[in-house]
Amino acid sequence: METQAVAQALTPSARALYGPGPSNVAPSVVDVMTRSMHSHLDPDFHTVLTELVDMLRAVYRQEHGLVIPASFPGTSGMEAGLMSLVDPGETVVVATSGFFGDRIVQAAQRYGANVVEVRADHGDIVPNDQILDAVRRHPDTRLVGVVHAETSTGARHPVAELGAALRDHDAFLFVDCVTSLGGIELSPEEWGIDYAYSCSQKCLGAPPGMSPIAISERALEHARTKRVRPPYSFDLAELARYYVDRPVTYHHTVPVLQLYALHEALRLVLEEGLENRWQRHAEAGGYLQGQLRERGLHLLTDPDYQLPQLTAVRVPDGTDGAAVRQRLLREHGIEVGGPLGAGGPSIWRIGLMGVNATTASADHVLSAFDAVLDTAAASGR
């Protein structure tokens, strides 16, 4: 068994990652992972962590509360937040019009919360009024969950307005920022978000594996004192003792090389400037979307709520969406996404995130689509 199982060394083909993430990583972000690896308890590495947390605060524009680069996927960032802020049996209101809103619903149900769903169709957004109505009907609501940038549809929820409307309510505002952080305007503290979770591998431009989290002071205080404790891995107060408090208290062994990469990626974000970066994402996405419409293709999402960094395109009738994606991959080395989950509309998802948020990348993916769709049409499909 042992000898037979030895695989060949990896030689992965080149990929332009124009799907919903991960996006391609800048050369300096890759390079920093080849530097001398320190341990998670090395005093020099704690300086790195301190810098990293400071940069993450700047990217989240959050001065108070807690900001950490948690070493687990965004889905765990979501569950750590639910389990840290809610007790089983408490009421949470969740707005969903896509796969990742549904995921909040399912995770909260699995945990034993009393979940009030407010739904809209894929590609739409749930109107804030409907969310507020649900909160009014359930005055004991502990948490209101919503997705800022729905990765399955490319729709942007107006979170600033929701935060303003909930300002005087005790419920915590809990927001999936997985596809928004670094790509579009996001200001948790200013907007009244109590718990924001994101990922490393989309608009921030680091490899996948980390979940940057920002927690308000009042949410952190509740997490420290509430009745039911979350798993130790998900305990924000314990994580703070490692990532933020000095001297460090050991919590777990963090992914040191990934944190080097995130440190470098955040450096690049701040060197560019957050508002410049949002502008770059807006221009690249706007250009792509205009070109797609010119080709007669239809976008899933209402233009008023269309994200620039992620565009869901309806697969034309009679076209095999999966076959097109396969040809983009095999003939052009380009990844674009397909539909996520069962029951959603037939779409392609094109992401221009991080280093790929340029009109050059837009032209690259457009010309590949042109080539593949032309041939597909010529062959009568």
Place this chain on the structure above:
Amino acid sequence: METQAVAQALTPSARALYGPGPSNVAPSVVDVMTRSMHSHLDPDFHTVLTELVDMLRAVYRQEHGLVIPASFPGTSGMEAGLMSLVDPGETVVVATSGFFGDRIVQAAQRYGANVVEVRADHGDIVPNDQILDAVRRHPDTRLVGVVHAETSTGARHPVAELGAALRDHDAFLFVDCVTSLGGIELSPEEWGIDYAYSCSQKCLGAPPGMSPIAISERALEHARTKRVRPPYSFDLAELARYYVDRPVTYHHTVPVLQLYALHEALRLVLEEGLENRWQRHAEAGGYLQGQLRERGLHLLTDPDYQLPQLTAVRVPDGTDGAAVRQRLLREHGIEVGGPLGAGGPSIWRIGLMGVNATTASADHVLSAFDAVLDTAAASGR
């Protein structure tokens, strides 16, 4: 805030990682992380995952049940196992004589299990008879937890014997293999282990960030059907649908570059051969321990249970253990570990793991200790 926070690019100093992990990483393991990054849903990457799981099965010597390289730390591997196999209120028997045994106790208590502790002093092991007595006194025991290689003390628990004694009992045998996998003999299937969790960054020689897990068929069946569901992030049946089942079902975005690194690290383990690798760890550790004793230093653990890959050395009376570690780091670029947690004995922890399991590395750390302890003695400390 934004401009002020931009840190300098990282230039970490060289480190010989002779602590309890992470260990240094082979050049080819670093190099593979610089290759073209694929997405978690790329069909070519699924081939990589399939190879990786096959190699991990060979390293765990496990043919049946489920083996996955979970993308979270070992502590989460532990909690995923507890929450997948136990319901709150059920009885678990935990043997502990160190920090990581205590961590199982605490995690199980936090989760709401009825925890029966069986304790021994740090550096000792809990006799299997006492564990079996506890199981007999609690015939409803759902799970028996033990640490194969206690990272805080360097002691090896005789797990094969415990597994044989529990063979006819319904309780699941749950084993922390964080510091054992790849460094000493471990055969979960042959020994009757139902749930083994490890890490990537010790004897396997990959960077930190992953928790290889091996689950027996009967434990997996129980995990699929038991009453209380674990968090989605920790749901082994759901994780299997991504890592093992084909075609893939999306679960979360895995840390692709880390999995490249683990693929390469497992390749190196199997190319060397498991038994050769254990032998290399045994020789390097045995040599180090002999040399330490020759210098009049005392090891914490009984020689009968001393791990080769991790050696806990008692700090001599009158010596400032932390100051010595600081000088090893600053004057020699060498990391060794200190005591873990409050209340334990004053020790240094020296690890010779992965690429560092050589007599050359042993000589390197010994000569640095000699230099520092000589000066410390000369200066009257």
